[in-house]
Amino acid sequence: IKAYQDIRALFAGSSEAKRARLTPAHFSFNTGKGRCPRCQGNGYEKLEMYFLADLYVPCADCEGKRFQPKILNIRVKGYAIHEVLELTVDQAWEAFGETCPALKRSLQVLQTLGLGYLRLGQPATSLSGGETQRLKIARELANAPPSKKGQQTKGMLYVLDEPTRGLHLEDVKRLLDVLGQLVEEGHTVLMVEHHLDVIKCADWVIDLGPGGGDSGGSIIAQGPPEEIAPNPNSITGQYLQPLFP
CATH class of the missing domain: 3.40.50.300 (P-loop containing nucleotide triphosphate hydrolases)
Incomplete structure (x- = not known):
């Protein structure tokens, strides 16, 4: 619903990000500009166990935070981008709703549907x-x-x-x-x-x-x-x- 797109734009528009010449693409874990190169923005690494089920462990470089240090250093309203992904819809609305009207509308739609408990970075496969x-x-x-x-x-x-x-x-x-x-x-x-x-x-x-x-x-x-x-x-x-x- 483009909520994360609005969040990326919010971070890229901060004074810190502008000084570092960071764009919204740097705050995406789907592209290579700002994501952790080791885990490719997944936050975890897969260990093949052969005769057992594969084991997933936090990335040794980013410690599960998905992004490079220069991206994690940027904060908006006290939050780094990986911390925003851990917020629920309700928590994100409280933190950023008044700052970004477009984001507020997207989050309100989710709340109306009773999805306020979902985390912003929750994998679709877990739904x-x-x-x-x-x-x-x-x-x-x-x-x-x-x-x-x-x-x-x-x-x-x-x-x-x-x-x-x-x-x-x-x-x-x-x-x-x-x-x-x-x-x-x-x-x-x-x-x-x-x-x-x-x-x-x-x-x-x-x-x-x-x-x-x-x-x-x-x-x-x-x-x-x-x-x-x-x-x-x-x-x-x-x-x-x-x-x-």
Whole structure:
């Protein structure tokens, strides 16, 4: 969502960085200008154990900090770049939100989606499926131009596979608010979901069944959730009924 791009620009714009003639590229661990040459900006080295699982140890040169000393010496609001990568989204918002409006917006989108606990430098491979989906939504909200209803601009189709998996009820509410925002901007959200509070808020429900696996595959009912609830053929409807007194 370009949050780190804003952070790199913030560091490159500091007086210390300007005196050292450092650019935003020097604060990237994906390029060779400022990253540690030994670990290539990974912060760790892989030791092949042959018959055992590979072992990952902190880089002996940068001690896991990813960058060269001249980059680590630059500080903004008391933080070096490697320390910023260890901050959570919530902590980064507190530290830099008022300094950089563009960064503040990106971080607020992540907070709205209940991702304030993620570290800025957290590897994508460590994220769950639900977190990955919400990050993709955050990217669209932060960067994509809005498609307003009534305009000719085409909206996007978002296909989500159980994005509420593992979420607290409060985070589910936040997710619904964000999905509603996407719809209001003219986009379409298609979701595979079993969470009743989410199904209740849908504009249109397609109930597949009657069972799962080989016993399913047929459309049992479709329509607004309030019409699915009283349908005697829909098992989903039976569980929805208490939500529509």
